[in-house]
Amino acid sequence: MTKLVTFKIVDGDFKKGFRVILKIGIDANENNLMAREIDGWLPPAPEINQLCNSWLLSYRAQGRIKLHPPDRKLTAPSEQITNYSIINSAHDLEEAINNWLNSTDRKFQRFRDQVLKSLSTNDQIRFIIQTNNIKLWQLPWHLWDVLSDCDIEVNFSTSEFPLPSQAIDQSRNKVRLLAILGDDTGINIEKDLALLQEELPDAEIVPLISPQKKELSHELWDKRWDILFFAGHSFTHKDNLQGRFFINEDESLTIEELKYGLSNAIENGLKLAIFNSCDGLGLAAELVSLPISTTLVMRERVPDEVAQTFLRYFLNAFATKQKSLSDSVWETRKRLQEEVEDNYPCASWLPVIFQNPALKPPTWEDFIPKPIPPIPPIPQNPKLSRVLLVSLIVTIAVITMRSLGLLQGSELRAFDHLMGLRPPEKPDERVLVIAVDEPDIQYQEKMGWSRKGSLSDTALAELLRKLNRYQPRVIGLDIYHDFEFEPNLGTQLKQNPRFIAVCQMKSNDHPGIASPPGMTSQQIGFSDFPRDPDHIIRRQLLGMGYPDNCNTRYSLSLQVALNYLAEEGIPPMKRNSAGDVEIGDVVFRKFAHNAGGYQLKPEHARGYQILLNYRAKNPKQVNLQDLLKGKLDSQLPDLVKNKIVLIGVGKDLKDVHQTPYTKGPWSDKIPGVMVQAQMSSQIISAVLKQRPLLWWLPQWGEMLWIASWSVVGGLLVWRLHSPSYLGIAVFVGISLLSGVCYGLLLQGGWIPFIPSALALVATSGAIVVSSIFKSNVNKDDSFLYYQKSLDT
Numbered sequence: 001m002t003k004l005v006t007f008k009i010v011d012g013d014f015k016k017g018f019r020v021i022l023k024i025g026i027d028a029n030e031n032n033l034m035a036r037e038i039d040g041w042l043p044p045a046p047e048i049n050q051l052c053n054s055w056l057l058s059y060r061a062q063g064r065i066k067l068h069p070p071d072r073k074l075t076a077p078s079e080q081i082t083n084y085s086i087i088n089s090a091h092d093l094e095e096a097i098n099n100w101l102n103s104t105d106r107k108f109q110r111f112r113d114q115v116l117k118s119l120s121t122n123d124q125i126r127f128i129i130q131t132n133n134i135k136l137w138q139l140p141w142h143l144w145d146v147l148s149d150c151d152i153e154v155n156f157s158t159s160e161f162p163l164p165s166q167a168i169d170q171s172r173n174k175v176r177l178l179a180i181l182g183d184d185t186g187i188n189i190e191k192d193l194a195l196l197q198e199e200l201p202d203a204e205i206v207p208l209i210s211p212q213k214k215e216l217s218h219e220l221w222d223k224r225w226d227i228l229f230f231a232g233h234s235f236t237h238k239d240n241l242q243g244r245f246f247i248n249e250d251e252s253l254t255i256e257e258l259k260y261g262l263s264n265a266i267e268n269g270l271k272l273a274i275f276n277s278c279d280g281l282g283l284a285a286e287l288v289s290l291p292i293s294t295t296l297v298m299r300e301r302v303p304d305e306v307a308q309t310f311l312r313y314f315l316n317a318f319a320t321k322q323k324s325l326s327d328s329v330w331e332t333r334k335r336l337q338e339e340v341e342d343n344y345p346c347a348s349w350l351p352v353i354f355q356n357p358a359l360k361p362p363t364w365e366d367f368i369p370k371p372i373p374p375i376p377p378i379p380q381n382p383k384l385s386r387v388l389l390v391s392l393i394v395t396i397a398v399i400t401m402r403s404l405g406l407l408q409g410s411e412l413r414a415f416d417h418l419m420g421l422r423p424p425e426k427p428d429e430r431v432l433v434i435a436v437d438e439p440d441i442q443y444q445e446k447m448g449w450s451r452k453g454s455l456s457d458t459a460l461a462e463l464l465r466k467l468n469r470y471q472p473r474v475i476g477l478d479i480y481h482d483f484e485f486e487p488n489l490g491t492q493l494k495q496n497p498r499f500i501a502v503c504q505m506k507s508n509d510h511p512g513i514a515s516p517p518g519m520t521s522q523q524i525g526f527s528d529f530p531r532d533p534d535h536i537i538r539r540q541l542l543g544m545g546y547p548d549n550c551n552t553r554y555s556l557s558l559q560v561a562l563n564y565l566a567e568e569g570i571p572p573m574k575r576n577s578a579g580d581v582e583i584g585d586v587v588f589r590k591f592a593h594n595a596g597g598y599q600l601k602p603e604h605a606r607g608y609q610i611l612l613n614y615r616a617k618n619p620k621q622v623n624l625q626d627l628l629k630g631k632l633d634s635q636l637p638d639l640v641k642n643k644i645v646l647i648g649v650g651k652d653l654k655d656v657h658q659t660p661y662t663k664g665p666w667s668d669k670i671p672g673v674m675v676q677a678q679m680s681s682q683i684i685s686a687v688l689k690q691r692p693l694l695w696w697l698p699q700w701g702e703m704l705w706i707a708s709w710s711v712v713g714g715l716l717v718w719r720l721h722s723p724s725y726l727g728i729a730v731f732v733g734i735s736l737l738s739g740v741c742y743g744l745l746l747q748g749g750w751i752p753f754i755p756s757a758l759a760l761v762a763t764s765g766a767i768v769v770s771s772i773f774k775s776n777v778n779k780d781d782s783f784l785y786y787q788k789s790l791d792t
Helices: 044-059 082-101 108-121 192-200 213-222 257-267 282-288 303-319 323-340 384-403 407-422 440-445 457-468 487-494 555-568 624-628 638-642 672-686 701-719 724-746 754-791
Strands: 002-013 017-026 036-042 126-130 154-157 176-181 204-209 229-231 234-236 243-246 272-276 292-297 351-355 431-436 476-477 500-501 522-526 539-543 582-583 585-586 607-612 618-624 643-648
Touching: 002 108, 017 108, 017 154, 036 108, 082 539, 108 126, 154 384, 154 701, 176 192, 176 213, 192 204, 192 229, 192 303, 192 555, 204 213, 234 282, 234 431, 243 282, 257 624, 272 282, 282 351, 282 624, 292 323, 292 440, 303 555, 384 701, 407 724, 431 440, 431 624, 431 672, 440 457, 440 624, 457 487, 457 624, 457 638, 457 754, 476 555, 487 607, 487 618, 522 555, 539 555, 555 582, 555 643, 555 672, 585 672, 618 624, 643 672, 701 724, 701 754
Parallel strands: 002 126, 126 154, 154 351, 176 204, 176 229, 229 272, 272 292, 431 618, 431 643, 476 500, 476 643, 500 522
Antiparallel strands: 002 017, 017 036, 234 243, 292 351, 539 607, 582 585
């Protein structure tokens, strides 16, 4: 287990001190929910800033190097002057850092004790300093004795970091490294390439020598890389702290100028960027704003010999010895200290690691794609008896799941999907819907017509006067009116057998709404809809027992349809010997609680229900106001004569409902009056043999259907032994099943798709698994028998 210790420097400065947060948790835990946080305070230490500047001045003064742009062309410093001043300033800075971080300040002491406690374990430690202050990045934190005594390498991160999203490329079998060899004026970067090829013999190294920006961008966009390497000249601008690296003698780039290409490379697997060049903190500052795992740069100007020595030892530790990134840099730092610091003081201070705390840093092993094991062939010829037995077991399991209602939701969604795939039908031209919306209510108020609901009696009387002139076959009012009509209107309605009003049945959840007083039972229909658990209306009620508040047994949609059909010479509705409703010679099969894909409680199927076969398009709809103002007078003969006219509220007044088509291309909910229109249309179309009613198989038929597809899945495994062929065959089988279900739905048949597909896949999968298991057991038995024979 690797412990992640984050030392977050929140804000402050050297004069006032810094507020810090210590966070201790488990590495590679993205949310780090188990992390412990401890607040602390780093005391003021203005001398640190001064000593750091002093060291930087002495370090940068060594050799014959120009100030801009800095490069790797550094020589060993003069022994009498520069070497001494660098060592002196370095020693002073190291001593000051340890005095500061080992301060006895009471505010910091408790915090330091927690740091010591978190590091003094046998766990592997990843130690990250989080700060946006580039001045703090310049400090050699690895010299803090608390860390050096525990052999812990320091990693840096910004206070906020992007969450990574990287792909794993399994299409290659080598580590891919893009080596950018930039401006080589005065330095030998060919040695860097030779070291890469020498230390990484199994890697695919693609060198870009003095490339143009376009060429580099092309490589980042069009190919996948694990590691990005740069050797050449680079520097950090002293004013804006922006890093630049020279890709050739004439052209330098910032990370920002390659942001999109780098982001694409990171998304496609780039995890490590190494800039083996001078003064790379500015480059790192921009790179860490991208979701890359790890960046490795040089803190200051780096001599050519130091850069090459670092690269050799780092690659040896990281790739050959396969140590972690932090341990590889720590080992390389120690070797630089022992082997080159006599000539190049502070060379071991130069390497700096920047890591994204949300990602586990990559190891060399992580870069090597794991081979995908071949899919074993299915053992030959499973016995037919075993195939049939597994099919039976799977069938029983699927039917049990179905009877418990576990598949109802998916079956209803599949039904809706298939309904939406049907060819669109024309709207039923026998039906006209007059909608009362908010503008129509305002119109009535403007006219001074008093009302108790959405439709005043005056407006209704005027509407009926206009409609009756064109002899509609039936008028249905889908607006509740549980009070007396105005006398003249009431008398007119009672004498009009073509007018049907509405009521709402009383239930446990609702007191119901009474029908208009004085209307006969033949002039009343209830408006209730049966809703499914997902609130979609897929069923309609034809009738229920007499309630206290509704003077009818029949629904509004049925009453409207019966009145229309009577004019067509259709005999009155009756019950046949089986108890089913017959209108003409068409039987309306009563919905059962477990019909089709349903597994409802029996009480949810009460009353006489049938499945609702929607048309994709709704009937013609006009607004009350337009009709009363005479805007539609020229159209009324065609719209009204011998037609059904339904009056109800529109979508503005919240009486809206979901249908199977609300999930498809027809995405709007529809008002209740439009649902009534669809229901009446279904009854009329079925009786006149224009559209089928929806039907379903009996329970034994559905069980047999599911079992047959389970057997199909078993027979596929029995006959096909190639996993590829079997996968294709299962796909073809499911496609054939869906095609059959769709074709039957066009004829009104709803047969099980989800349970059958599940049975097919489960049976074939179960037989494959059991066959492989049995084959492995037989191999083990054979091996044991062979071993026993050797022993004897």
